[in-house]
Amino acid sequence: xxxxxxxxxxxxxxxxxxxxxxxxxxxxxxxxxxxxxxxxxxxxxxxxxxxxxxxxxxxxxxxxxxxxxxxxxxxxxxxxxxxxxxxxxxxxxxxxxxxxxxxxxxxxxxxxxxxxxxxxxxxxxxxxxxxxxxxxxxxxxxxxxxxxxxxxxxxxxxxxxxxxxxxxxxxxxxxxxxxxxxxxxxxxxxxxxxxx
Amino acid sequence: xxxxxxxxxxxxxxxxxxxxxxxxxxxxxxxxxxxxxxxxxxxxxxxxxxxxxxxxxxxxxxxxxxxxxxxxxxxxxxxxxxxxxxxxxxxxxxxxxxxxxxxxxxxxxxxxxxxxxxxxxxxxxxxxxxxxxxxxxxxxxxxxxxxxxxxxxxxxxxxxxxxxx
Numbered sequence: 001x002x003x004x005x006x007x008x009x010x011x012x013x014x015x016x017x018x019x020x021x022x023x024x025x026x027x028x029x030x031x032x033x034x035x036x037x038x039x040x041x042x043x044x045x046x047x048x049x050x051x052x053x054x055x056x057x058x059x060x061x062x063x064x065x066x067x068x069x070x071x072x073x074x075x076x077x078x079x080x081x082x083x084x085x086x087x088x089x090x091x092x093x094x095x096x097x098x099x100x101x102x103x104x105x106x107x108x109x110x111x112x113x114x115x116x117x118x119x120x121x122x123x124x125x126x127x128x129x130x131x132x133x134x135x136x137x138x139x140x141x142x143x144x145x146x147x148x149x150x151x152x153x154x155x156x157x158x159x160x161x162x163x164x165x166x167x168x169x170x171x172x173x174x175x176x177x178x179x180x181x182x183x184x185x186x187x188x189x190x191x192x193x194x195x196x
Numbered sequence: 197x198x199x200x201x202x203x204x205x206x207x208x209x210x211x212x213x214x215x216x217x218x219x220x221x222x223x224x225x226x227x228x229x230x231x232x233x234x235x236x237x238x239x240x241x242x243x244x245x246x247x248x249x250x251x252x253x254x255x256x257x258x259x260x261x262x263x264x265x266x267x268x269x270x271x272x273x274x275x276x277x278x279x280x281x282x283x284x285x286x287x288x289x290x291x292x293x294x295x296x297x298x299x300x301x302x303x304x305x306x307x308x309x310x311x312x313x314x315x316x317x318x319x320x321x322x323x324x325x326x327x328x329x330x331x332x333x334x335x336x337x338x339x340x341x342x343x344x345x346x347x348x349x350x351x352x353x354x355x356x357x358x359x360x361x
Contacts, residue, residue, distance in 0.1 A: 005354050007347070011320040013298045014215050016224060018231060021206045027232065028239040097237045097258045098245075100333030101314065104261045186267045193311040194334055 035093075042086050049079050063140070070137025077129035084122045088115060102194055109187045112180050119176040127169045131161040198251045202239055205251065210235070213259045216317040220263040222306030230266070234259040249330065256323060257331045260314045304353045308346065315339060316346045 053075050057068060091114055095107045134157055142150040199205070213234055218227035237258050245254060305313055311332065318328045325343070329336040 005351060007301060007350060008320050008322070010294070010297050010301045011215060011219075011317075013294055014218060014302065015211075016214055016218075016228065018210050018214060018228065021203050024206065024232060024235045025202065025239060028236040031236060032240065096241075097261050098241060098254055099261065100257065100331060101260055101264060101311070102333030105264060108265070183267055190264065190267075190310045193309050194332070194338075 038089070042082060042089075045082055046079060049075050049082070064143075066136045066139035067141075070133045070135070070139070072133070073129045073136060074133030077126050077133060080122065080126055080129060084118050084126075087118060091115075102191070105187055105191050109184060109191075112184050112187065116177065116180040116184075119180065120173045123169055123172050123176070127164055131164065134161065198247060200242065200245065200247075200251065202242060205238065205242075205255065206235055209252070209255050212321045213255065215321065216256070216259055216314070217263060219302050219305040219317045219320075220310075220313045221266060222302055226266075230259075230262050234262050237262070250327065252323070253327045253330055256318060256327070260318075260331060263314060264310060300354070300357055301350070304350055308349070312342060312346050315342050316350070319343050319346075 053072060056063075056071055060068075091111050095104070095111065097104070099107065135154075138153060138157055142153050145153065210231060214227055214231045217230040217234070218224065221227055221230070234255070238255055241258070245251070249257075305316055308316065314332070315328060318331070319325075323331075325339045326336050329339045332339070
């Protein structure tokens with residue numbers, strides 16, 4: 001079919017004001033620094049978490065084993081959370097933006113699938129550690145209470161844990177699954193366009 | 197020998213890359229952000245560029261990947277109104293001005309499937325079909341067929357819109 005429209009000419013009429021080269025370079029340098037700082041902050045927070053464990057262990061040698069274990073679990077949950085976020089940033093940065101479109105889409109899909117795994121399994125592990133932490137930590141204090149208050153404290157604690165496990169956790173997982181699955185679906189749709 | 201100075205690259209490619217992004221999302225501000233993101237990536241990746249490909253191919257590859265990354269944002273975008281086919285000749289003559297045609301072309305392109313948007317934008321920027329194939333990761337024959345189909349689609353839409361420029 002012969003085209004009667006000069007699409008190329010119409011296309012090239014689009015003009016706009018774009019920032020100068022210097023602005024782009026400054027932004028690139030700013031982002032590099034920002035990225036470096038966020039990595040440093042992540043490493044520092046991991047070190048701080050480890051430091052806290054060591055400090056508690058040494059500073060309070062008389063604390064009950066259960067209390068110390070509780071603290072360990074809670075801090076481990078925090079470390080896991082930081083680690084999962086760190087992994088995500090690492091994967092994103094690993095994708096080479098200069099790949100062919102087809103290869104890039106494949107990498108994006110792998111990233112999303114990894115993210116989905118981390119967000120779902122990771123959330124469960126995080127809740128499990130945090131719940132164990134709370135239950136263990138309270139043991140020493142509940143032991144000093146009367147039977148009634150001990151049962152009361154643990155009832156409240158376990159209710160909260162069960163609420164988190166059976167309500168908050170599945171909700172969070174569902175939301176993440178929905179969000180990431182949509183992205184994966186869109187990526188697959190684009191992938192199919194290559195063969196269409 | 198390719199000139200690999202960022203300044204030269206930026207001056208040469210910023211407008212074509214803007215048009216590519218603009219055609220992809222049909223939104224000025226978002227397209228500008230995408231141009232920035234592209235050249236920030238170019239600036240950071242430039243030391244790693246090994247000149248196995250032409251610099252233009254390499255830049256278009258980065259820009260088109262940044263376009264593809266817009267999967268989430270796109271759905272939230274309030275796209276410009278689609279100019280509907282016009283009812284009478286007077287209005288038709290008023291509307292067929294160059295900038296309206298440009299708006300309409302960009303609108304039509306942004307409504308194409310993602311890969312077709314990228315292909316036609318590069319074709320309109322005179323990127324060789326072999327290079328487009330390399331950027332996308334498909335065969336040149338496939339690119340040729342797709343370009344033909346896309347141009348047919350656009351011509352059909354323009355026929356609906358008016359008659360000719």
